[in-house]
Amino acid sequence: MSTRIETYLRDALLGGGLAVLDHRLAYRLASHRWPTNRDCATDFSAAAAMLPQMARDAAGHIFHAWFDPHGEPALVAARSANKLEERIEWVTGERVFRLVEVADVETPRVTPHGFVEPQPPTGPTETLPAHECERRRVMLEGQPIPAHDCHRRRQAVKAGLIEE
8 A cells, every 4th residue: 555645635635624636646645745646547447446445434424526527536544524526626636517426336355465356246236317328329329239248338237228
C-alpha cells in the first residue's frame, strides 16, 4: 500500500471531512505528494483493490460519485453524508452528477505471493433508467452483438437487448 495514498486520505479527511480517491482529482488537489500525474495514477492503480476497505476504515462511509454523466465513478470517503454533493463540489470544483453510497465492502483475498485474487461479479447488475436503456438500444441497433465478453455485449445486456 502506498503511504502517499494513506497520507492523502488521512489529510483530506482531517481537512474537509472527505477524500476523493481518484488519481486525477487527487493529483490536482495534492500535487505536492506525487512528482507527476503518472506516479499518482500508478499508486492508485496498485492500491485499487484495497482502496474501498481502506476508505471504509478511515472514514466510515464510502460513496461512488460520478463527475461525468457517462464516465466511471470515483470513490469518495466521507465522515458524514450531510450535504456531501455540495461539499465535494466545494473541495474539487467539479459538479457531482450522481452520488451512491456503497453498502458493504468485502476485503479482497490476497494470495501468499501478495497478489489479489480476482472476484467474480456478484449481485444484481445495475438497473438503468428507461431513457438510458433506449439510448443504448438505439446506439446498438443494427450492430452485431459478440458472443464473448466485451464492452458492446455488456452494453447490450444493460439495455435489455439480450439475456446474460
